[in-house]
Amino acid sequence: MARHLIxxxxxxxxxxxxxxxxxxxxxxADLYARYLRARGHEVLFLCATDxxxxxxxxxxxxxxxxVADYCAEMHAVQAEIADGFRLSFDHFGRxxxxxxxALTQHFAGxxxxxxxxxxxxxxxxxxxxxxxxxxxRYIEGTCPNCGYDRARGDQCENCxxxxxxxxxxxxxxxxxxxxxLEVRETxxxxxxxxxxxxxxxxxxxxxxxxxxxxxxxxxxxxxxxDGLQDRGITRDLNWGIPVRRGDADWPGMEGKVFYVWFDxxxxxxxxxxxxxxxxxxxxxxxxxxxxxDKGAGDVRYTQFMGKDxxxxxxxxxxxxxxxxxxxxxxxxxxxxxxxxxYDGGQFSTSQGRGIxxxxxxxxxxxxxxxxxxxxxxxxxxxxxxxWENFQQSVNKDLADVLGNFVSRITKFCRSKFGQEVxxxxxxxxxxxxxxxxxxxxLKRYEQAMESMEVRKSAAxxxxxxxxxxxxxxxxxxxxxxxxxxxxxxAQTRLGLNLARLFAVLSAPFVxxxxxxxxxxxxxxxxxxxxxxxEFLSALRPGHDFDVPDVLFAKISDEQSEEWQSRxxxxxx
RNA sequence: GGCGUUAUAGCUCAGUUGGUUAGAGCGAACGACUCAUAAUCGUUAGGUCCCUGGUUCAAGUCCAGGUAACGCCA
Numbered sequence: 001m002a003r004h005l006i007x008x009x010x011x012x013x014x015x016x017x018x019x020x021x022x023x024x025x026x027x028x029a030d031l032y033a034r035y036l037r038a039r040g041h042e043v044l045f046l047c048a049t050d051x052x053x054x055x056x057x058x059x060x061x062x063x064x065x066x067v068a069d070y071c072a073e074m075h076a077v078q079a080e081i082a083d084g085f086r087l088s089f090d091h092f093g094r095x096x097x098x099x100x101x102a103l104t105q106h107f108a109g110x111x112x113x114x115x116x117x118x119x120x121x122x123x124x125x126x127x128x129x130x131x132x133x134x135x136x137r138y139i140e141g142t143c144p145n146c147g148y149d150r151a152r153g154d155q156c157e158n159c160x161x162x163x164x165x166x167x168x169x170x171x172x173x174x175x176x177x178x179x180x181l182e183v184r185e186t187x188x189x190x191x192x193x194x195x196x197x198x199x200x201x202x203x204x205x206x207x208x209x210x211x212x213x214x215x216x217x218x219x220x221x222x223x224x225x226d227g228l229q230d231r232g233i234t235r236d237l238n239w240g241i242p243v244r245r246g247d248a249d250w251p252g253m254e255g256k257v258f259y260v261w262f263d264x265x266x267x268x269x270x271x272x273x274x275x276x277x278x279x280x281x282x283x284x285x286x287x288x289x290x291x292x293d294k295g296a297g298d299v300r301y302t303q304f305m306g307k308d309x310x311x312x313x314x315x316x317x318x319x320x321x322x323x324x325x326x327x328x329x330x331x332x333x334x335x336x337x338x339x340x341x342y343d344g345g346q347f348s349t350s351q352g353r354g355i356x357x358x359x360x361x362x363x364x365x366x367x368x369x370x371x372x373x374x375x376x377x378x379x380x381x382x383x384x385x386x387w388e389n390f391q392q393s394v395n396k397d398l399a400d401v402l403g404n405f406v407s408r409i410t411k412f413c414r415s416k417f418g419q420e421v422x423x424x425x426x427x428x429x430x431x432x433x434x435x436x437x438x439x440x441x442l443k444r445y446e447q448a449m450e451s452m453e454v455r456k457s458a459a460x461x462x463x464x465x466x467x468x469x470x471x472x473x474x475x476x477x478x479x480x481x482x483x484x485x486x487x488x489x490a491q492t493r494l495g496l497n498l499a500r501l502f503a504v505l506s507a508p509f510v511x512x513x514x515x516x517x518x519x520x521x522x523x524x525x526x527x528x529x530x531x532x533x534e535f536l537s538a539l540r541p542g543h544d545f546d547v548p549d550v551l552f553a554k555i556s557d558e559q560s561e562e563w564q565s566r567x568x569x570x571x572x
Numbered sequence: 573g574g575c576g577u578u579a580u581a582g583c584u585c586a587g588u589u590g591g592u593u594a595g596a597g598c599g600a601a602c603g604a605c606u607c608a609u610a611a612u613c614g615u616u617a618g619g620u621c622c623c624u625g626g627u628u629c630a631a632g633u634c635c636a637g638g639u640a641a642c643g644c645c646a
Contacts, residue, residue, distance in 0.1 A: 338577090346642090375597095376584070381577075381585090382642075384583095384584070386583085386584085388583080389584060392583085397597085400611055401611090404608055407607095408608030409608080410608090455586085459586090459596070463597095466613095472607080473614085476607085478606075478607045479607095552609080
């Protein structure tokens with residue numbers, strides 16, 4: 001029994017995420033959270049939407065809605081989809097929450113007190129027509145290099161040349177098209193990350209059990225070139241957390257907000273406060289997860305994220321936390337993922353390429369996606385989604401190996417013994433070998449899950465299902481029944497208990513199917529096995545059960561082809 | 573242009589600190605079974621471990637160069 005704090009990288013509010021985003025953070029985090037809960041640990045699993053910044057403002061404007069309303073609506077949409085994928089967050093918060101406002105301002109104040117904030121004067125492009133400063137990428141114009149007339153202020157998409165907004169010929173606002181632009185001087189706060197370089201370096205060095213992918217990215221940012229750079233934490237925008245120094249005003253920063261990268265990770269902490277508030281708990285209840293001086297000393301904190309998020313989680317956010325000088329919990333383990341590619345290219349939100357979370361649920365239940373994505377998680381390198389592979393994997397693993405096992409054993413029992421667990425017979429060498437093998441396999445499965453080896457966990461679980469089929473095939477109760485019905489009864493009884501075992505062990509991967517099996521077996525006890533022999537005799541002779549509907553319908557060639565062409569191009 | 577990652581069976585991928593005949597699942601062929609979602613179980617076939625050179629008693633594994641794909645940055 002231990003205490004585990006788990007967070008998934010928080011998805012941006014702007015639009016619905018694709019399957020690549022899902023498998024890179026939320027889904028493996030959910031797998032881990034479900035497993036740890038099943039093992040009896042105390043778990044707090046948090047996620048939220050990342051709601052601030054220019055993209056949210058522009059998306060809201062495009063939708064013709066006030067940005068706060070837009071974010072509230074999109075948060076509800078994302079929450080519903082997360083629920084559809086059975087993501088078992090204890091709380092799905094919002095970075096725009098009052099808790100995050102207060103906490104972000106608090107951290108900024110602490111950092112300023114510690115001398116880790118400095119003011120910098122910058123030149124930024126201001127659009128009079130839009131009444132706002134424009135980020136580089138929201139300025140368009142003609143590329144001085146190739147003449148492309150829709151080059152962005154940060155880069156020309158046509159010739160890939162990196163640009164400065166002032167390089168553009170005839171620059172205009174990408175928001176309104178206005179050419180009434182001017183360069184203005186504006187003052188911003190910078191977080192002095194460079195001052196914390198040695199402390200961060202030593203902290204990273206202490207994490208010898210982190211994946212190479214994680215530490216190598218962090219080290220690169222710490223040591224490449226001039227090393228870790230100071231970073232602006234404020235912007236001239238309306239939508240965001242107003243810049244304040246704790247509870248006090250911040251002279252010179254009126255009308256400015258914190259930069260989204262600064263407040264987003266603080267939401268990991270604030271989200272726990274939202275969780276407490278939503279559940280009628282008080283501050284002490286969430287602080288025991290986050291403050292090492294208030295009970296979080298024994299908490300193990302694990303973060304999940306895509307590789308693009310590693311620098312923020314290994315450097316920027318720890319700089320904020322450490323710099324505050326307060327005893328906040330730092331991440332203990334950081335699990336990062338590579339990218340999932342789609343049919344020979346990248347998933348792309350901006351181009352609408354690939355499969356998005358809402359579309360996925362429209363065509364198939366969550367379990368199908370959960371199984372395929374987790375069993376093919378991009379852990380060691382980028383991995384590839386193809387419809388053919390998806391169809392084959394799901395049909396074979398879920399329908400044929402797991403689903404069919406439950407189907408064959410329940411239907412066989414019904415036809416020979418009726419819908420109750422049969423009595424009689426004794427266990428012999430086959431049964432002892434099965435129980436012994438399963439005990440070993442369970443240990444390997446548990447080890448893989450505990451070390452967050454996602455693909456390996458899936459492979460071990462699948463091997464357990466296959467071992468059940470192997471047992472049935474070798475003892476062949478349908479043949480045994482003709483000569484020794486008592487023995488066939490013992491084999492069938494064990495088979496039904498195997499189905500229950502699979503349901504319990506598979507729950508972190510395929511929660512809905514797991515529940516269906518347990519319901520059919522009329523078993524409310526879903527406790528993790530503690531002793532294989534005892535577990536496999538839990539369903540006693542005389543126990544009633546139902547034959548469930550087909551657990552996993554197979555994906556037909558026609559469906560696979562239709563979906564491939566439907567999702568081949570851009571999102572409609 | 574700089575840096576980085578990757579390159580292993582038809583496909584998706586494992587291969588610990590260099591150490592016998594390079595592994596898994598799928599797909600394929602063959603066989604067994606017929607309870608089951610034409611499912612299951614078994615057996616077999618399939619690899620110049622991208623190329624070249626080097627270190628070593630020994631290289632998929634280390635080093636150098638090359639090729640290709642991808643990513644990040646300027």
